[in-house]
Amino acid sequence: MSVKFSVNNSDYELQVTPMKRLLDVLREDVGLTGTKEGCGEGECGACSVFINGVVVNSCLVPVCQTNGTKITTIEGLSNNGLNQLQQAFINYNAAQCGICIPGMLIAAQALLDINPSPSRGEIREAIAGNLCRCTGYMKIVDAIEAAALGNRG
Ligand code: FES
Ligand code: FES
Structure with missing residues (x-):
């Protein structure tokens, strides 16, 4: 499927497997490896990102649910050096x-x-x-x- 979203205010349109985890899409398809995998099952919070301003565990989110969303990762926390x-x-x-x-x-x-x-x-x-x-x-x-x-x- 094709998925469109913005990550850290940049727009992306990607061809992805619908159930691929957002965590993997961010790391492998978008190329942002700041988001980490700890448990891979929603327990540790290492993979947290904002989706439309809400904190979610990206290891639990299939990318098909993110079409049209605005995602912020650790790389987008500050636009200008470290906050x-x-x-x-x-x-x-x-x-x-x-x-x-x-x-x-x-x-x-x-x-x-x-x-x-x-x-x-x-x-x-x-x-x-x-x-x-x-x-x-x-x-x-x-x-x-x-x-x-x-x-x-
Ligand atoms: S990797 Fe532990 S909650 Fe996602
Ligand atoms: S798990 Fe190593 S610094 Fe927190």
Whole structure:
């Protein structure tokens, strides 16, 4: 089938197998490998992207369901270098192996978009669907909190 969508504000029309996972289409057909595969079964959040502004696990989405949508991946989180949130992850050494980090950043961005000054509890709740095997979460929460403090100026 032919599928048309926009990814990070660029338009694509691709010939794809309808049930191919969006995760694989993004990585293999669009060439954006920032979106990672962890579990491949909707449990870890590593493959998170925005579809029409909603965070979804791209490993669970057949590409046939994405026709006409607007998709944002980790590569599209900032148009101009690293945004405040991404820089905070670096400043706080919040990434170790890095597999979970694109999904963490998508989840954190989704939170800050609707709640620019979250509490630590709200941050923990927002990333509850994103599993990290390496960091123990503390530095990730610290980084998101720092980015939120930056929002307050
Ligand atoms: S790879 Fe999609 S949720 Fe884990
Ligand atoms: S940094 Fe390795 S899984 Fe999170």
